[in-house]
Amino acid sequence: MFDIVLYEPEIPQNTGNIMRTCVAIGAKLHLIEPLGFKIDEQKLRRSALDYYEHLNYVIYKDFNDFAAKNKGTYLFLTRYGKKNYADIDYPKFEEPLYLIFGKESTGVDKKILAKHLDYCYRIPTTDKVRSLNLSNAVAIVSYEVLRQFNYFDLIQTEPETHKGKDFLDQFIEKEDEL
Secondary structure, three states: OEEEEEEOOOOHHHHHHHHHHHHHHOOOEEEEOOOOOOOOOHHHHHHHHHHHHHOOEEEEOOHHHHHHHOOOEEEEEOOOOOEEHHHOOHHHOOOOEEEEEOEOOOEOOHHHHHHOHHHEEEOOOOOOOOOOOHHHHHHHHHHHHHHHOOOOOOOOOOOOOOOOOOHHHHHOOOHHHO
16 A cells, blocks of 8 residues: 655664554555664664564665665655645555655755655644654654555454453453442
8 A cells, every 4th residue: 555665764763663663554664775774783673673573674775776666656754845744635546655754864865855846745843843753754644544544454453462352351340349
């Protein structure tokens, strides 16, 4: 349905959190070099926790390498976007959809953004901050896309492979116990 693309991510903890989000929603992760960390770095794995083995990801040497190997619609999430990400009708896209997020310090290269102005969107904020944390931004936009698709096949209750949907029932107090 859609993939997450990180353009030159710098902070391993953010990327690790995004890896976990990708596993949770079943999205493929594309990492565009240079990376600000080694992919096997301890901080990265700590953030991704035990979900790392379930992650579907690819690393590219630069944006041109990514673009040559991935055709579809690119949506850039940037503070310079003039349109709201929530106003997009995501189900209308028939080709593969790539949500592209820039590096923490400077975002996506401005020349790349300028070539795709009609596909630059932002998450609304006050004028007190330049942008949101990268992993938060990925989660916000990803879950809006999923909401518009009624969350596809995502599980709506605690899975039986974990604690199960009725886990909290054991904590219900009976009237005579009050």
